[in-house]
Amino acid sequence: MLKTIYTCPHCGSEDLLADAYVHLNDEDDVRTFDDITCESCGAKGIDPNTERVEAGPPTNVEFVTDLMERSRRGALIQAFVLEALLSYASKVAEGKPEDFDSGMIHGAAWHDCGVELKEKLLARFA
Ligand SMILES: [Zn+2]
Structure with a gap:
């Protein structure tokens, strides 16, 4: 790049x-x-x-920005990305924290990320 x-x-x-x-x-x-x-x-x-x-590989923030800004489907991709985020955040928020425990991730923290992201996305769409 x-x-x-x-x-x-x-x-x-x-x-x-x-x-x-x-x-x-x-x-x-x-x-x-x-x-x-x-x-x-x-x-x-x-x-x-x-x-x-x-410039080396993009940061995660640059990568997500690029996902949102460049698409062969134009601005429709933004609705898609937000919908995808809401879908996964909802799935995590509705699960049990211990379901997300793994060697690298503390399930309670992962679950809380889902709850926070779901709240923010629903507030955005309200
Ligand atoms: Zn100078």
Whole structure:
């Protein structure tokens, strides 16, 4: 998996910030401007160098985000993933904690994850 790294053309630092406009009443409304600043050397208005690097396997959070955002069925996949989560969380929540004991997992903790996730999903759909 490749990702793009931006670096300062003056000092090579990866600590770059882009000016952004954030709508106070709509947190999804974020627009970045062209004014990029280097945190390390203080250069402003730079045109960063770019480098494609091997990023290694995605984290679990990145993987789940990717499941939700990229599908040949478009946004329908989001309803599917949430339905799948609710289905498994409900199955665990309705079981007995000791049913989920295993060498690696404490059944009570696994059961409690199911209860928590089911509660959150039902509240979301309410
Ligand atoms: Zn710099």
